[in-house]
Amino acid sequence: MPQHTRHSLINVLLLWTAILSIVQVVFIVFYITAGHRGVPQNSIAVAPTRTMQFHANNTPSPPSEHGLLLGKGKMLSFLATDGTEAHDDDKRIRWLAKNPDATLISEGDVLAVKKDGYYFLNLQVTLRSCEEEKEHTVSLKWNNKLLLHGWINTKSCSTGLLGKVEELSAGGTLGVTLEPKTSINTSESETHLDIIYMRKP
Structure with missing residues (x-):
């Protein structure tokens, strides 16, 4: 195999390895950031459902005792x-x-x-x-x-x-x-x- 062809194949392999490494780093970064955002996204998805149930049932909020709510x-x-x-x-x-x-x-x-x-x-x-x-x-x-x-x-x-x-x-x-x-x-x-x-x- 001529020296020039071997040199070209090595360059292609190095380029391919660099691309794979960059893709792996990008996937790892997306995986970590999606893990941090996962909980808030789920809670945001649940919150409207509860609100819609509240409005659909027309359930009044628990009565407060002289203006004091539980936990207040x-x-x-x-x-x-x-x-x-x-x-x-x-x-x-x-x-x-x-x-x-x-x-x-x-x-x-x-x-x-x-x-x-x-x-x-x-x-x-x-x-x-x-x-x-x-x-x-x-x-x-x-x-x-x-x-x-x-x-x-x-x-x-x-x-x-x-x-x-x-x-x-x-x-x-x-x-x-x-x-x-x-x-x-x-x-x-x-x-x-x-x-x-x-x-x-």
């Missing part, structure tokens, strides 16, 4: 009133709801819980002034069970943020006590009780 929550914010002059012997802090919802939690020095559910409790108490030698404590109790407890930092005159998630049932009460009772800073940014309610599924 509601946030309540409570602002403190000083009230030291009214009941000096009572160590509880009186709370006024910024966005009241009497069907969920009442306001006052004792907060009555009206619904079963999961509650995220977030509390901060700040004094108007504090003394180095006096130690003040803040407690949040569910009935007689202590949920949150903190000390007033004498540098900031505040507990900082205290938080916890609890499952609470209707009929119980929440109360925040300050010992010893003293004047508190009632500014919303300094003293507040925030509660996020989630319905139990």
Whole structure:
């Protein structure tokens, strides 16, 4: 076989090998990207079917309980009133709801819980002034069970943020006590009780 013909065959084989390699790389890339897109494409294909069934049956959405859907929550914010002059012997802090919802939690020095559910409790108490030698404590109790407890930092005159998630049932009460009772800073940014309610599924 002449040298020229052998050289041409080698070039053809090299070209054919290069083309096959490129095709394989392209197929591998398409396979990998199609695998990543596979789940969303399937979910997109299923979603219209469910929507069409919903419209075909004219089934109303599940009724919400006072505007709360399953998995959704509601946030309540409570602002403190000083009230030291009214009941000096009572160590509880009186709370006024910024966005009241009497069907969920009442306001006052004792907060009555009206619904079963999961509650995220977030509390901060700040004094108007504090003394180095006096130690003040803040407690949040569910009935007689202590949920949150903190000390007033004498540098900031505040507990900082205290938080916890609890499952609470209707009929119980929440109360925040300050010992010893003293004047508190009632500014919303300094003293507040925030509660996020989630319905139990």
